[in-house]
Amino acid sequence: MSQTGIIPEFVRRQSFIELDGRKRAQSLFDEGTWKELVGPFDRMESPWLPLQGVAPQFDDGCIVIKGKIGGMAAVAIALEGAFQGGSIGEVSGAKMTAALDLATKDSKTGKRTAAILLLETGGVRLQEANLGLAAVAEVISSVLALRPHAPVITLIAGTVGCFGGMSLAAGVSSYVVMTREARLGLNGPEVIEQESGIDEFDSSDRTLIWAIHGGEQRVGMGLADALVEDDAGKIKATIRGYVQADLPLEYRSEQVEFYRDRVTALDTSEQINPMSLRQRWSNKTTGGLQ
Amino acid sequence: MEQIEFDYPAAKRSITKRAHVGVVGSGDMEVLMEPTQSEGAHVSITTSVDGFQSTWKAVFDRFFSKFDGAVRVQINDAGATPGSVMLRLEQAVEVINQ
Numbered sequence: 001m002s003q004t005g006i007i008p009e010f011v012r013r014q015s016f017i018e019l020d021g022r023k024r025a026q027s028l029f030d031e032g033t034w035k036e037l038v039g040p041f042d043r044m045e046s047p048w049l050p051l052q053g054v055a056p057q058f059d060d061g062c063i064v065i066k067g068k069i070g071g072m073a074a075v076a077i078a079l080e081g082a083f084q085g086g087s088i089g090e091v092s093g094a095k096m097t098a099a100l101d102l103a104t105k106d107s108k109t110g111k112r113t114a115a116i117l118l119l120e121t122g123g124v125r126l127q128e129a130n131l132g133l134a135a136v137a138e139v140i141s142s143v144l145a146l147r148p149h150a151p152v153i154t155l156i157a158g159t160v161g162c163f164g165g166m167s168l169a170a171g172v173s174s175y176v177v178m179t180r181e182a183r184l185g186l187n188g189p190e191v192i193e194q195e196s197g198i199d200e201f202d203s204s205d206r207t208l209i210w211a212i213h214g215g216e217q218r219v220g221m222g223l224a225d226a227l228v229e230d231d232a233g234k235i236k237a238t239i240r241g242y243v244q245a246d247l248p249l250e251y252r253s254e255q256v257e258f259y260r261d262r263v264t265a266l267d268t269s270e271q272i273n274p275m276s277l278r279q280r281w282s283n284k285t286t287g288g289l290q
Numbered sequence: 291m292e293q294i295e296f297d298y299p300a301a302k303r304s305i306t307k308r309a310h311v312g313v314v315g316s317g318d319m320e321v322l323m324e325p326t327q328s329e330g331a332h333v334s335i336t337t338s339v340d341g342f343q344s345t346w347k348a349v350f351d352r353f354f355s356k357f358d359g360a361v362r363v364q365i366n367d368a369g370a371t372p373g374s375v376m377l378r379l380e381q382a383v384e385v386i387n388q
Contacts, residue, residue: 020313021313039310040310040320040322041308041310041322041324045366050291050336053291053338054291054338055291055314055336055337055338055366055367055368056314056336056366057313057314057320057366058310058320058322058364058366061314080313082313082314082315082316082318083313083314083315084314
């Protein structure tokens with residue numbers, strides 16, 4: 001038997017999750033077309049972390065890469081989940097906002113520039129408190145400014161997931177792509193347990209967490225558009241599809257009444273089952289490619 | 291948090307490329323290695339773990355016993371062990387020599 005026959009496909013594939021934020025962003029672009037903006041050599045560090053005894057990072061955990069995807073202009077903005085939990089601070093927030101605003105400027109002058117947000121983040125960086133909150137507000141407003149002109153694609157690969165304020169940025173983006181390993185939610189499991197007790201949510205129960213926050217469930221419920229395998233090639237192809245796609249006719253974030261009615265219609269007298277919720281809220285309203 | 295600086299005046303070989311490797315994650319660090327105009331190599335470290343100046347010195351003494359490039363080395367550290375530090379430095383040298 002040939003060697004390729006013995007080795008299963010999942011062993012040979014190039015994992016996307018195993019890449020760091022910079023490599024993830026680079027891997028999405030057409031070969032040789034990208035360059036990094038405000039990279040680590042520019043030393044745009046957080047001025048606030050050292051004051052609190054925390055070592056900063058030269059790029060503040062935010063990587064901005066501009067280039068071409070499927071021949072079309074695009075910018076990828078990646079949060080590095082390994083640095084301070086991918087949290088968003090003053091500098092990383094400003095980089096994200098500036099990159100989105102430049103994409104909007106280009107798109108308005110006829111050069112459609114898609115943005116891809118690679119979100120591995122717990123949300124606001126607590127050490128930068130209000131500045132982080134302001135950054136989230138600015139990012140959301142910049143996403144809203146860009147999305148009528150070019151697609152804003154959120155990619156959550158895992159394993160940090162996307163929580164807190166940045167889950168709102170995911171919520172207003174044109175398309176959301178997730179892997180089975182990724183999680184998306186406003187409040188993370190620990191926060192829910194801390195606020196409402198272990199009866200409400202057991203943050204050590206991984207099956208429960210992924211049944212609620214996991215990529216498969218989020219796509220199944222229609223809160224994300226595509227479920228992709230942890231495979232750099234497949235993720236690149238999916239992102240290319242969305243970069244070239246038409247803009248959604250209606251955004252999830254505009255369908256307030258629709259989602260309010262859905263929540264009102266739920267029978268909370270008995271425990272809601274993730275599977276039945278998925279069947280009831282199938283992915284038909286999102287305008288997703290898949 | 292601690293700032294540590296070292297000089298290695300004997301490292302004089304001229305370098306043309308620069309390197310950035312690593313991430314400031316728990317037990318890891320990032321390093322910038324760049325050509326310098328001045329004579330010799332200079333190292334500056336920002337570490338979130340205090341009290342390990344002599345350990346850092348030992349690691350860099352060993353590193354510059356084999357490497358003679360005139361480089362500016364800047365490190366942000368989140369508690370990398372001496373072994374990890376050496377691996378990150380060697381990784382940076384690999385990028386510079388590419």
